[in-house]
Amino acid sequence: xxxxxxxxxxxxxxxxxxxxxxxxxxxxxxxxxxxxxxxxxxxxxxxxxxxxxxxxxxxxxxxxxxxxxxxxxxxxxxxxxxxxxxxxxxxxxx
Numbered sequence: 001x002x003x004x005x006x007x008x009x010x011x012x013x014x015x016x017x018x019x020x021x022x023x024x025x026x027x028x029x030x031x032x033x034x035x036x037x038x039x040x041x042x043x044x045x046x047x048x049x050x051x052x053x054x055x056x057x058x059x060x061x062x063x064x065x066x067x068x069x070x071x072x073x074x075x076x077x078x079x080x081x082x083x084x085x086x087x088x089x090x091x092x093x094x
Contacts, residue, residue: 034048034049035048
């Protein structure tokens with residue numbers, strides 16, 4: 001039985017960057033122009049530049065990371081119907 005090589009070949013980083021740049025140039029890939037849209041219409045979009053808050057909340061260093069903790073039971077119920085919308089702090093009825 002012969003062994004099949006399932007791994008990619010490694011190439012030096014400089015060669016990989018050169019190949020990537022050459023491919024972008026050969027395909028004539030250019031950045032898309034940016035546009036301003038209301039925050040409510042930005043779902044699923046990518047920012048064209050860094051976004052900074054005008055006012056931090058909370059105004060003191062309170063956590064090492066951002067995010068919400070979600071109980072699995074609530075999360076699993078939400079997966080059953082993706083059309084439900086819930087605000088932070090609101091509990092779905094089950």
